[in-house]
Amino acid sequence: MPPLAYYKCVKCKRTHDSFMDAVKCENSHLAAVSVRELEYRSGAYPFRISLMFPDGKECGYITDDGIYMGDEVDYARDKDKKHG
Numbered sequence: 001m002p003p004l005a006y007y008k009c010v011k012c013k014r015t016h017d018s019f020m021d022a023v024k025c026e027n028s029h030l031a032a033v034s035v036r037e038l039e040y041r042s043g044a045y046p047f048r049i050s051l052m053f054p055d056g057k058e059c060g061y062i063t064d065d066g067i068y069m070g071d072e073v074d075y076a077r078d079k080d081k082k083h084g
């Protein structure tokens with residue numbers, strides 16, 4: 001009985017049957033190149049922001065109930081360190 005092998009995209013967590021498909025998946029996810037703070041409410045951090053991506057598209061994001069400080073934030077911070 002052969003074991004099943006699959007590859008997981010580290011960014012979206014989806015699994016793929018081939019390594020190359022997983023690499024393509026990881027490369028398909030864009031990182032923001034700039035951020036614009038659109039709206040502040042109480043507190044230091046923005047309530048709404050807009051991110052600009054390398055393909056020229058700008059996407060708006062809004063907090064739901066405050067500032068998110070989960071694992072993904074730590075992942076992004078660690079990734080930035082590697083690239084200086």
Ligand SMILES: [Zn+2]
Pocket residue numbers: 009010011012013014025026029
């Ligand atoms: Zn992916």
